[in-house]
Amino acid sequence: EPPHTVFTSESGEQAMEILAEEKRKLDCVICDLSLRDLPGYLLYQKIVKEAPELARKFIFITGGILSEKTGEFLDRAGLPVIEKPFRMETLTNTINKLAGAH
Secondary structure, three states: OOOOOOOOOOOHHHHHHHHHHHHHHOOOEEEEOEOOOOEHHHHHHHHHHHOHHHHHHEEEEEOOOOOHHHHHHHHHHOOOEEEOOOOHHHHHHHHHHHHHOO
């Protein structure tokens, strides 16, 4: 059996639904900063309003140039950020570090 159960979503809206249902069971949330329907930092802000226990469980993934708002958010949030492309080992180490901190 794998060490983690993984839920995926195609949009921020779908992610909100999954997180609302599964929030108590989650070790971490891996969120791309460039979602199709909303920026990842806005998804984070919406989720944290409804489930503050997830605030320190986010890992953000980015593919490059960030908007000024996103950059400011990341500076304030102090959450892990992984740049694409990345090695699976980098993601695994970040998940383990984050999950171990709770």
